Amino acid sequence: MPKIVKNLTDKQIKSALNAHKNLEIKTLIKLADGKGLYFVIDKKGCSFWRFDYVRPISRKRNSISLGTYPEISLSEARDKQVEYRKLLSQNIDPVVEKDRKKEQARFHLDNTFKLIAEEYRKTEELEPSTQKRNAFVWEKLYLSIGHIPISEITATQILDACRLYEKQGKTDSARRMRSKASQVFRYAIALGLCQFNIADQISGILKTGTKTHRAAITDAEQLGKLLRSIDHNFGRGEITVDYALKILPHVFVRPGELRSAKWDDIDFEKRLWVYTPAKTKNQTALQHIVPLSNQVFQLFKELYEITGGSDFCFVSMRNSSQVISDSTINKRLKMYGFENGETTGHGFRATARTLLDEVLKFPIERIEQQLAHQVRDMHGRAYNRTKYLDERVTMMQAWSNYLESLKSSCT
Template sequence: MAKTVLPLTDTKIKSAISQQKKVLEKNIKLSDGDGLYLLLDKKGGTYWRLDYVRPISKKRSTLALGVYPEVTLADARVKRAELRKLIAQNIDPGEIKIKEKERALFVADNTFKFIAEEFRKTEELEPSTQKRNAFVWEKLYLSIGDYPISEITAAQILDACRLYEKQGKTDSARRMRSKASQVYRYAIALGLCQFNIADQISGILKTGTKTHRAAITDSEKLGQLLTNIDENFGRGEITVDYAVKILPHVFVRPGELRSAKWADIDFEKRLWSYTPPKTKNQTALQHIVPLSNQVYGLLKELYRITGNSEYCFVSMRNSNQVISDSTINKRLKQYGFENGETTGHGFRATARTLLDEVLKFPIERIEQQLAHQVRDMHGRAYNRTKYLEERIVMMQVWSDYLDKLKIRVC
């Protein structure tokens, strides 16, 4: 005959606790029936426990239900009823508890900052771009970095971005949202969350007044700049001088010119072929720059200086590095043009404007030579080698035009 267990009462519990405090020799179990009991340990602790048989393995196990009196007798009985109901359905509450603990640890480990740091390892960016992005990451980490990525709300990201929007830093705010969105796309791919909540605030942030990079589009001023470059050639670091002299002719991004490698330059075919870092992840297509007679001659001269190095524009101060990202703009300022009047990147806008408006070349060929995403009438992306012969002619005409501008102002 099964042993009859009398239900507990608060009076009985308090009396037992009082006696236990006097003795403190051994643990005492106060049973309430159906596996529920209050454990009074010899250190003075009072813990609810539930003994049960696991549905699958049929092994005995024990669950902790909380501490008395924070968990009252009535609370403990409600928990017992809930757990017994699960057991009756062949569901092991112990397994549920283990999974809940694992989930809690998983969420705690996968903070926005942790996932963002993993994502940043996958980015292939120029050092200058990484440096520019650093403050964006810092601001995101300050606002939401320590929160589990799956528990952050769109409102939290919006609030973080608007802190800088209110200061008039609209570009910073929009870049913060963009970077957060990239992290969420990465997290979704890893199965860490289901929704890109950063995309939910797209379009809400203000758009600041767009300012284009400074560029000279007046032919007389451009001729004066080119003349100044020639007159000052050889007075500074020689590789910087060659970079500034070549850049107007090829109008690539300054970072792409600075990192040019001799292995990518084919002197026989007079072509420079490389994959622009900005489009590497999207297309992985090579960009081809035809070398005009002027550029060919300058590179031949430079090869005699840095031909033993991997990079064309290696730093004369440190043979393991290329010239820095600020040297070109600094040199332009030394040639008589103040900050903001022109930049290395501005030569791209200069070439685009004058090749179109003055030399009348098709805008599609110009855009293609700028390594922009150009599509044909059917919406297909142009192959980088398509219309190469036309672009070879265009690049030579452009170099000849630049030389004529210098003659005009001499």
């Protein structure tokens, strides 16, 4: 007949603890509560709970700790015993399950949104200026969901984070936050860290702000006034910035592409500047060709006498290891009397596109091609980078001549 074990009481546990204190020679005390649950007091007086059981597969006896007393009470120890016995009924070893949960917890701690995002950011091939612009977005995402395991983040949590900035009128920031979160989730899915891109679930919920184009001058008289201001102030500031301001209206490339221009890319013999735009480097890697008009060719020759010993054309005069900063051109335009909103360095692109089309009557396809935009022929094929180059050489010289005429006609 099996031995009947009476359940322990709190009174018995406290009596056992007092008795252990009074023992001259400390011994191990083990009190059974039934069904494998034991209250143990070791020789040092530490008290804890243990559950003895037979392992499902090996059929060997084993023991697992349920925690210390009084942190784990008698009723809590019994609850754990019931939980473990239920696992055993399903042929699950409590020790294996306990280790699995520990590993899962560790996995969650090691795979928070911030940690995965930091890994993802290392895979991005972005220009320093783009990384700097994105830093704000990452900072806001980290503050709101950075500490949460990526597999536990909900669409609502991302939406709430984005709407904090949407309510402030920063709709572009909110949409970029969602976009960056989506990129991280796609990366996490590829690594097997989560199953769903929950950031995509809110893509149509956030507001779309009113798109404002970069300011540009399209009035001939105003453009002539700006060009005269650039000439009038030439030599009064940092010389490489002065040359950048004189060249940019003629070539109408993106300001960042002009600032990072290298002498190795300037072919004085063929009068061409050939480079790969950073904006398309990761997609097409196609080179862009800028024919140098007589005016631009002369300006680059003059600049070569100043910075030809450097890799970069527009190297900073204050720090020879860097090019002129991304905000320098806009700041200089403001110094010339053109307030924010009247024009920007990037605005010269819109200026050229409008006036080359409406005033000089060049084909819009050639203009778009010179702007380094994807232009396709009637069959939907992208134009080869060298196609219609002779026409573009003519167009660029006509554009420079037009700019010169505006300066001379402006009073």
